[in-house]
Each structure stands twice: as C-alpha cells, then as structure tokens.
Amino acid sequence: MSRAKVQAHYDEVAGVYDQRYDLRQGRLYHQHLSGLVLDRLKSRGLLLDLGCGTGIFIEQYNKTGEKAIGLDISPGMVRMGRLRCPDSEFIVGTADVLPFEDETFDSIASLLAFTYLNDPEAMLRESYRILKPGGQIAVCTLSWNTLTCMVPFFYRLGERLGFNKIGVGDFGEHYYTGKEMEDMFSQAGFVDVQSARCSFAHYTLSPRLFAFAQRLEPFIEAHIPYLAFNVCVSGKKE
Numbered sequence: 532m533s534r535a536k537v538q539a540h541y542d543e544v545a546g547v548y549d550q551r552y553d554l555r556q557g558r559l560y561h562q563h564l565s566g567l568v569l570d571r572l573k574s575r576g577l578l579l580d581l582g583c584g585t586g587i588f589i590e591q592y593n594k595t596g597e598k599a600i601g602l603d604i605s606p607g608m609v610r611m612g613r614l615r616c617p618d619s620e621f622i623v624g625t626a627d628v629l630p631f632e633d634e635t636f637d638s639i640a641s642l643l644a645f646t647y648l649n650d651p652e653a654m655l656r657e658s659y660r661i662l663k664p665g666g667q668i669a670v671c672t673l674s675w676n677t678l679t680c681m682v683p684f685f686y687r688l689g690e691r692l693g694f695n696k697i698g699v700g701d702f703g704e705h706y707y708t709g710k711e712m713e714d715m716f717s718q719a720g721f722v723d724v725q726s727a728r729c730s731f732a733h734y735t736l737s738p739r740l741f742a743f744a745q746r747l748e749p750f751i752e753a754h755i756p757y758l759a760f761n762v763c764v765s766g767k768k769e
C-alpha cells in the first residue's frame with residue numbers, strides 16, 4: 532500500500548472530511564465509535580490519537596478534561612485538526628514509527644485508520660513501547676465480514692470511475708477479523724485484550740433507515756455481532 536497515495540488522498544479531502552463524519556448521521560455514527568473507544572480507555576491521562584484526521588476524537592477526549600496529541604500522515608488533515616483543537620498538539624507522521632520516548636502516554640486511541648497501515652504489528656509494538664505501564668490502547672476500525680470484504684473492490688472501482696469521495700481509492704486496505712486483531716495485540720505484549728464488533732447504522736443510509744438501524748444496533752451488537760461492520764479492540768500494558 533502506498534503511504535504517499537493515502538496521504539495525497541486525505542490531503543485532497545481534508546477540507547470536506549467533516550461534512551461526512553461531523554454532521555447529521557455521520558456525527559451520530561462517529562460518536563457511537565468514539566463512545567466505545569472512550570469506554571475502553573479507563574487509563575485516560577495523556578492520550579495519543581493515531582491517524583487522528585481532523586481531530587474529531589481529540590475534541591471529544593479534551594472534553595473529559597484530559598490532554599491529547601494527534602498524529603496523522605496527512606498534513607492537510609493535521610491542519611484541520613489544529614483549527615478544531617488549537618490547544619492540542621498535532622504531528623505529521625506515520626503510525627508505525629512513533630517519534631516519542633518510551634512510556635510517554637497513558638492512553639492510545641485509533642479510529643478508522645488501522646486498515647491503512649502497511650505494518651500494523653509495528654504500530655502495535657510502537658504503541659506498547661510508548662505507553663506507560665498500566666496504559667491502555669483502543670482501536671476501532673472497519674472489520675472483515677462477507678459484506679465489508681467487498682468494500683475494497685468497490686473503492687477500486689470508484690477510483691477507476693473517477694469518484695472523488697472520502698476514502699474511495701485503491702489503497703490496498705486490509706480488513707481484519709476481531710480474532711486476528713486480538714492475536715496481533717497479544718503478540719505486541721498487550722494483556723486483557725478484548726474485541727467486540729460494533730456499528731449497524733451506517734451514515735449513508737436514508738434518514739428513516741438510519742434511525743431504524745440505530746434502534747436495532749444494540750441488539751445486533753449483542754446477539755448477531757457478525758452483522759456489525761466495525762470492530763473495537765483494546766488491550767493494556769502491564
């Protein structure tokens with residue numbers, strides 16, 4: 532997967548990104564994921580958000596009274612993050628090579644970015660290194676199932692047809708099952724590793740269908756998790 536291509540894409544869409552995830556249904560969708568990630572991070576304290584985008588999660592985290600730093604490969608997204616959260620620090624960089632000292636952070640979050648990583652194991656090893664003992668990590672990302680495994684195909688097709696939409700392109704994204712992610716977390720050294728599939732209401736649905744799917748969401752997540760299309764995985768550094 533070409534990092535340069537991912538970066539160029541997000542630089543291009545940075546100005547309109549919030550129209551998808553910080554308005555109407557997109558905001559509700561994102562708040563659902565942010566809430567799940569926040570719930571997993573009992574360690575709180577100084578947080579690093581990997582693939583922070585325009586800082587939507589950082590803004591929410593700051594509201595808890597804690598401090599956060601954002602890191603993203605796209606200077607355009609980082610610029611938008613700095614506008615949203617002028618008191619937070621934002622750094623341009625790649626999530627698998629982290630420019631921080633050992634045991635710097637209490638918590639690490641990453642939302643909707645893990646699928647882009649060339650070397651997710653390195654991201655988790657680096658995260659382990661820079662977390663303080665007792666620190667926690669929570670990653671929420673699109674997960675593999677028989678529906679989502681077709682998404683890269685449609686994104687590739689979208690690129691060929693010239694659709695210039697957020698996330699649409701041939702980026703070689705990789706979707707993992709919860710079990711695969713749990714194994715990666717454990718191999719990186721994390722303990723108390725847990726994963727749960729989440730999200731049934733997709734922001735692209737019509738308003739009526741979205742409201743209906745939202746009502747079903749807790750039931751799907753609890754009883755038919757295979758139909759939920761994201762996964763939230765967390766772990767702790769002992």
Ligand SMILES: C[S@@+](CC[C@H](N)C(=O)[O-])C[C@H]1O[C@@H](n2cnc3c(N)ncnc32)[C@H](O)[C@@H]1O
Pocket residue numbers: 534537538541552581582583584585586587588602603604605608624625626627641642643644647648649698
């Ligand atoms: C779908 S956006 C999610 C942004 C944000 N986390 C959110 O929830 O709104 C994916 C983000 O991952 C970033 N990204 C992709 N590959 C990355 C990498 N290797 N290192 C850091 N950020 C990366 C992109 O630039 C983009 O901002």
